[in-house]
Structures are given as C-alpha cells and as structure tokens.
Amino acid sequence: MMSLTRTNLAAVVKKQYVFKLKSCSNLLISLIALQLIAILFTMGGMVDSMSIGSSYMSVTIRFYSGDGVFTFSLIWALATAFILTMPGYRNIDFTFVGNRLSSNLANFGFLLTASITGGISATLGSLMIRNIVYFSGGSENILGTNFFMGPGELLTAMAAAALYLLLLSAVGYFSGTLVQWNRILVLLLPALVVGTLIFEAGNYNRRIIWRAVDFFIQESSLALFALKVTATVLLLWTGAILLTNKTEARA
Amino acid sequence: MNVIECKGLTKQYGRIDALKDLSFSIRENTITGLVGPNGAGKTTLLKIIAGYLKETAGVVKVFSGHPFNNLETSANLVFIDDNMAMPATMNIEEILNAAGSFYAYWNRELANRLFDYFSLNPRQLYKDLSKGQKSTFNMIIGLSARCALTIFDEPTTGMDASVRKDFYRALLQDYLQHPRTVIFSSHLLNEIEDILEEVLLLAEGRKRLHLPVSELKEYAVGLRGKEEKVNRFTRSAEILRRERFGRDSIYVVTRYNFNKTTLQKAREAGLEVLPVSTADLCVYLTARNKGGIDDVFNQD
Numbered sequence: 001m002m003s004l005t006r007t008n009l010a011a012v013v014k015k016q017y018v019f020k021l022k023s024c025s026n027l028l029i030s031l032i033a034l035q036l037i038a039i040l041f042t043m044g045g046m047v048d049s050m051s052i053g054s055s056y057m058s059v060t061i062r063f064y065s066g067d068g069v070f071t072f073s074l075i076w077a078l079a080t081a082f083i084l085t086m087p088g089y090r091n092i093d094f095t096f097v098g099n100r101l102s103s104n105l106a107n108f109g110f111l112l113t114a115s116i117t118g119g120i121s122a123t124l125g126s127l128m129i130r131n132i133v134y135f136s137g138g139s140e141n142i143l144g145t146n147f148f149m150g151p152g153e154l155l156t157a158m159a160a161a162a163l164y165l166l167l168l169s170a171v172g173y174f175s176g177t178l179v180q181w182n183r184i185l186v187l188l189l190p191a192l193v194v195g196t197l198i199f200e201a202g203n204y205n206r207r208i209i210w211r212a213v214d215f216f217i218q219e220s221s222l223a224l225f226a227l228k229v230t231a232t233v234l235l236l237w238t239g240a241i242l243l244t245n246k247t248e249a250r251a
Numbered sequence: 252m253n254v255i256e257c258k259g260l261t262k263q264y265g266r267i268d269a270l271k272d273l274s275f276s277i278r279e280n281t282i283t284g285l286v287g288p289n290g291a292g293k294t295t296l297l298k299i300i301a302g303y304l305k306e307t308a309g310v311v312k313v314f315s316g317h318p319f320n321n322l323e324t325s326a327n328l329v330f331i332d333d334n335m336a337m338p339a340t341m342n343i344e345e346i347l348n349a350a351g352s353f354y355a356y357w358n359r360e361l362a363n364r365l366f367d368y369f370s371l372n373p374r375q376l377y378k379d380l381s382k383g384q385k386s387t388f389n390m391i392i393g394l395s396a397r398c399a400l401t402i403f404d405e406p407t408t409g410m411d412a413s414v415r416k417d418f419y420r421a422l423l424q425d426y427l428q429h430p431r432t433v434i435f436s437s438h439l440l441n442e443i444e445d446i447l448e449e450v451l452l453l454a455e456g457r458k459r460l461h462l463p464v465s466e467l468k469e470y471a472v473g474l475r476g477k478e479e480k481v482n483r484f485t486r487s488a489e490i491l492r493r494e495r496f497g498r499d500s501i502y503v504v505t506r507y508n509f510n511k512t513t514l515q516k517a518r519e520a521g522l523e524v525l526p527v528s529t530a531d532l533c534v535y536l537t538a539r540n541k542g543g544i545d546d547v548f549n550q551d
Contacts, residue, residue, distance in 0.1 A: 003399075004314060004323075004327050004399055005326050005327060005355035005356070006323070006326075007323060007326040007355075009322060012322060012326070012353075015352050015353055018352070019349045019352070022338070022341055022345065023338030023340055023341055023349075024340070026339070026340045087336075088336070091336035092336045092337065092338055094303060094336070095336050095337065096329075096349070096350055096353040096354070097322075097325045097326045097353040097354070098322075099302070099320045099321065099322045099325055100320050101320075102322065245320065246305070248303060248305055249303045249304075250298065250336070251298075251303065251304060
C-alpha cells in the first residue's frame with residue numbers, strides 16, 4: 001500500500017519558486033534585453049537636448065539619463081506581472097503539486113527576485129550610459145553635475161529602483177488577477193483608469209490617481225518610501241490571494 | 252478504505268448540469284475505468300477530484316479531505332490529460348527533473364528507462380513534440396510520480412496502437428509492483444478492460460453503473476435471429492438494444508437474467524446467442540434510444 005505524503009506550504013512554494021525561475025527565464029531575459037535596447041535608444045538620441053548659438057558658434061547640450069532604462073523596466077514589471085496571472089502561465093502551477101496560495105506566493109517570490117535584479121541592472125545601466133558618454137564624448141565635454149555617484153548614492157538608487165519595480169509589478173499582478181476573476185474587467189478596468197485620468201486632467205482639485213502617484217514619487221526619505229511601497233505591495237498581494245482563492249484552475 | 256467518496260455530487264456550468272447527484276466511492280488500490288459518451292461529465296468529475304474545479308453541491312472527499320484548493324490532496328495526486336501546461340522554455344529532460352522535485356515517491360530510474368524505451372529526445376522542447384509524443388511524455392510523468400492517486404484523463408490521445416499497448420502494460424506492471432489507486436478515463440474500453448478492475452459509467456452527468464469488470468462482461472447477452480422467435484424469448488427481459496437485419500431478422504441485447512436451459516432452448520430454436528463486449532454494452536447503456544443511429548434513418 002502506498003502511504004500518503006504530508007507536505008507543507010513552505011516546501012511546495014519553494015519547489016514552485018525554483019521551477020518558476022527556470023520556466024520563466026525567458027521573462028528575465030526579456031528584461032535584460034529591454035534594458036539594453038533602452039541604452040541603445042538613449043545613446044542613439046532619445047535624450048533631451050538644447051542648442052544655443054549665433055552665426056559664429058553654437059552649443060548643444062544633451063541631457064543623458066538612465067530614465068529610458070528605468071521606464072522600460074517599469075513597463076516590463078507591469079506587463080510581466082500581468083502575464084503571470086494569465087492561464088498560459090498560471091496553469092503551469094497546477095501541472096504538478098500546488099494550490100492557489102502556493103502559486104501566488106511563488107509568483108510573488110519570482111516578481112521580488114525580478115524587481116531586485118531589475119533594480120540593480122537598471123541602475124548599472126545608467127552607469128553604463130555615463131561610461132559610454134565619457135568614452136565616446138570625451139571627458140572635456142561633460143558637465144560634472146550628477147555625473148559622479150558615490151557608493152551610498154548607488155545603493156540608494158538601486159533600492160529605490162527595485163522598490164518602484166516591485167510596486168509596479170504588484171499593480172500589474174493585482175490588475176491581472178482582477179481581469180482573470182471577471183473578464184468584464186478587461187474592458188472596465190482600462191476604461192476606468194483612462195476615464196479617471198481624463199476627468200482629472202480638467203479637475204485640479206480632485207486628483208486621485210495623481211495624488212496616489214505623488215504619494216510615492218514625492219517621498220524623499222528612502223526608509224519612508226520603502227515603508228509606503230511595502231505596505232501597498234502587501235495590500236495588493238493580499239487582495240490577489242483573496243481573489244484567486246475561490247477561482248477554479250485549469251477550467 | 253475508500254480513497255474517493257462522492258455523495259450527491261453536482262456541478263453546474265451556468266444553468267447546465269455537468270454532473271448531477273453523483274454518488275459513488277472508489278476503494279484504495281484499484282484501477283477504475285471511467286467511461287461514458289462525450290459530454291458525460293468525465294473530465295469535470297476528474298477535475299473536481301483533483302481539486303481544480305469546485306463542486307456546486309454535494310460532498311466530495313479525497314483521502315478523507317475536501318480536494319478543492321487542498322495542498323495535501325495535490326501532493327498525493329497526479330493528474331494527466333492531453334492538455335498539460337508545460338513551460339515553453341525548458342526541454343523535456345529539464346521538465347522531467349522539475350516534475351521529480353515535486354513528488355515524494357518519484358521514481359527517477361523508471362522515468363529514465365521509459366524515456367529511453369520510447370526514444371524521446373531529452374533536448375527537445377515540449378511544444379515541438381508530436382501529439383503522441385506529448386501523451387507519451389505525460390504518461391511517463393504519471394507513472395513515475397507514483398502518487399497514491401493517479402488520474403489519467405484520456406491519456407492516449409495521438410498515441411499509435413503499439414505505444415498504447417506498451418502504456419497499458421507499463422501501467423499494469425508498475426501497478427502490480429506498487430499498488431495505488433488509478434482512475435483511467437477512456438473511450439477505448441475494449442483496449443483497457445484487461446487492466447481494469449472496476450468500471451464507472453457516466454451518462455449525462457449521472458452514474459449509469461459502477462461494477463467490477465467481470466460482472467460487466469456478463470451483464471448482457473445478445474440474441475440474433477428471426478424476429479418473432481427473438482421476441483418470444485425476450486418478452487419479459489429488459490431490452491438494451493434492438494437492431495434490424497434484413498427483412499425479418501433482428502439483434503436484441505438484453506440483461507443477462509436467463510438460466511442456462513432457456514439459453515439452450517434459444518439455441519435449439521435457431522437463435523444465435525452472443526456475448527456482448529463491455530465497450531458495446533456501455534454504448535447501449537448510455538444511448539438515448541434503443542435503435543442507435545438506425546433510428547435516425549428509420550422513421551416508422
């Protein structure tokens with residue numbers, strides 16, 4: 001006779017997480033690819049510039065930044081988290097051992113890993129842009145403002161970038177879960193967001209989305225920012241868990 | 252001990268009943284064939300047992316627990332069908348190793364031997380396998396997982412006849428060495444009846460019967476011959492099927508409740524007494540009418 005195995009959530013989540021790192025390696029590769037493309041775009045002229053000059057001389061100032069790399073990474077985090085909730089990826093969690101909760105937790109683990117990786121690589125990407133500018137433009141043509149980064153600044157930048165990616169991934173994951181929970185939301189959710197943005201564009205006093213964004217981007221203390229992001233992410237994760245716990249799998 | 256118990260199990264999709272008031276139990280260490288026509292509710296039932304779908308009403312217990320969203324159930328069960336979601340990024344050797352990490356009793360050696368026997372290429376991606384190769388690969392996972400409850404839902408899609416035969420033998424061999432509870436849903440009852448111990452027949456979401464295969468084989472008898480003679484012998488019997496041949500010949504399948512002398516008399520009267528295969532019987536038992544497709548053409 002075959003005896004039953006006892007199992008616990010942590011053990012299953014760990015197995016699913018390891019499996020997910022392998023099975024979703026294409027998603028991580030796409031993040032690095034996107035960041036490289038963003039660097040190419042930045043070097044190729046996706047930068048703010050201003051020119052001043054007269055008939056005798058002209059000066060062009062280009063503002064290189066890691067914004068492109070960071071923006072691409074943010075979009076990646078939002079989209080990837082959304083994709084993970086769709087049946088194509090979700091069903092893989094039910095091919096072997098798992099339940100709704102273990103599937104969600106393994107996904108959170110994956111997104112956390114991706115956010116930290118993405119935060120580090122996006123920051124390194126902006127360093128790479130500095131290097132390329134330095135060696136291609138020549139040091140004499142560089143304005144020193146914000147060019148140099150100390151180790152402390154670098155770590156802060158990495159942490160902040162990782163937190164932003166985590167936040168966006170949690171938003172993407174929660175939206176994806178909502179859409180899977182009720183398909184009508186595929187239409188309603190974007191309509192609601194775009195509608196609110198349009199409404200808010202004309203109403204300076206009532207700006208929910210803008211205020212929500214300000215809540216994070218105006219925070220100057222890293223510790224407080226981390227606290228805000230963590231609290232929001234936990235809230236969105238809990239919401240996603242509650243929404244999926246009653247839904248059917250492989251239906 | 253019962254591994255699966257269902258009482259009044261009902262599953263509705265919107266207003267349609269996929270399963271209706273289904274009650275049965277499956278004992279530990281048996282191989283049960285789940286059969287029934289398309290749309291009988293086989294897959295729905297199996298997915299409820301596996302904890303993927305939630306029943307609308309009634310009670311379902313697997314290993315004495317409620318299967319839906321249950322991690323303990325999932326850890327002791329493997330569900331193989333022709334729609335397994337596999338990652339597109341991993342080759343089948345990597346997927347096999349990943350599968351092994353999930354199951355406590357995973358038999359790596361058996362997996363590797365089956366892999367070699369069916370000459371699968373370990374470097375191939377799952378999505379590039381042919382339909383039959385996918386089914387073969389899934390089957391290897393189902394056997395090697397050695398789960399206390401092993402569910403095969405139409406596992407032979409696309410397999411050629413020789414691979415199917417090998418699969419049935421492999422299942423039987425491994426089952427004899429490591430007894431476990433197996434549910435096997437299939438449309439090919441005549442192929443699998445030799446490895447089955449019990450048959451659970453569904454039709455339109457209801458249980459039609461649940462019997463040991465040996466009893467099913469003697470469940471009915473067919474009589475063929477002149478219509479009036481056949482009618483004389485089957486007057487008081489429960490008729491499962493009636494087919495016409497030519498002008499006055501007829502083939503009738505009835506419940507087997509004759510005694511030996513009656514059958515002898517039927518033979519003496521010039522009737523053919525024929526055994527009814529389990530596969531045919533299941534078709535007759537679940538048909539909506541007694542004449543089968545012929546009724547569509549004969550409107551009298």
